[in-house]
Amino acid sequence: MARMGALRLIQGVRQGRALTDQPGALRALTVADQARAARLAAETLRHQGRADRVIDPLVARKPAPQIADVLRLAVVEMLELGAPAHGVVGAAVDLTRTLGKRGQAAAGMVNAVLRKASGFADWTALPPQSLPEWLRPALEEAYGPAILTAIEAAHQQGAPIDLTLKPGATPPPGAEALPTGSFRLHGPVHVSALPGYEAGDWWVQDAAAALPARLLDAQPGERIVDLCAAPGGKTLQLAAAGAQVTALDISDARLRRVTENLTRCRLSADLVTADALDWRPATAPDAILLDAPCSATGTIRRHPDLPFIRDGHGIAELIELQAAMLDHALSILRPGGRLVFATCSLIPDEGEVQIEEALSRHPGLTVERPTLPGIDPEWTTEEGGLRLRPDLWADRGGMDGFYMARLRKAG
């Protein structure tokens, strides 16, 4: 059942739907099978390029798309996840037979190909899944071929679970303390069963995603606006620091997640559903966090479906939206106040270039260079921002791609 569920999820991705946005695909499965299906689908997409390198020389002609995905699922299950070949091959043949006439006809081929594939010896030596053509050239230009390859290798590794702790809270047993203040859990974890979850002592947040709020350095009693707040990881950090937080988002549904997170963590903030492009507070805030909507290309290691469901369209509009949000945010900030701009993107036009252009549009605006614990000076950029990439901290399990900069408005 889990394999059928995984195949359905992958078919959804082929039609442009995110893995996490297919509520119907796994409805008939047990909770355990849903988890297995989701993992199998994600790992198959993460390793699709390598699976194809194993399969392509073994097939006489290109299989139909659904059959190709059955082959990929089985190859990844055997060679990456270490499942015994006998069971996987049999299940893949059965699954193929359920796929109508074309499936009935392909069952023998699937059996033969997978039997051969199960003996493939050099799986770990195969190059990782390449980034798609809509993204690869921009990243190659920005970082060069060696870093691009390291980024692709980091995507293949996936992502551990990082936690941000409330001040004074204790991390769950076995969590590794990271230099920037987050804690990291290695291996499969059932997050809501861990000590401290019910008490709201911590929340899940990638170590890189925790840095924009640290860079803002909220002080107790300060009025701070989190302009794109949902689901609320950064709102929780600002509220935990004792600031008076207004958490704004355009999506009511997403703001409900912020409420749930605040409630679990026994923290509070004022929630506002509004468009960050025209909302004006009654009193100018001391500081603003602008975690702007972006291409999310820094999160591919967590979302291996992203390269397949996007095609690069819409990025130019996002870049315009980010600049407009930045201008409006500066207009509502008090004179002398600070603003952290952040995006979980690897594309410089959504990061470094936004800040360079904002500086030229706003005379008197300055960048304050980051001086946070655990930050490598090499991560600081020319204009004074922080560029984080998935290949950094490779020996520790990487981090999400992010850009952030702290701006100071003229007094």
Ligand SMILES: C[S@@+](CC[C@H](N)C(=O)[O-])C[C@H]1O[C@@H](n2cnc3c(N)ncnc32)[C@H](O)[C@@H]1O
């Ligand atoms: C990158 S996410 C924010 C993540 C959040 N800061 C966190 O740490 O959990 C971007 C958010 O911007 C919101 N958004 C998009 N356009 C917006 C707009 N015009 N005004 C306000 N929020 C907007 C989206 O609904 C989304 O929740």
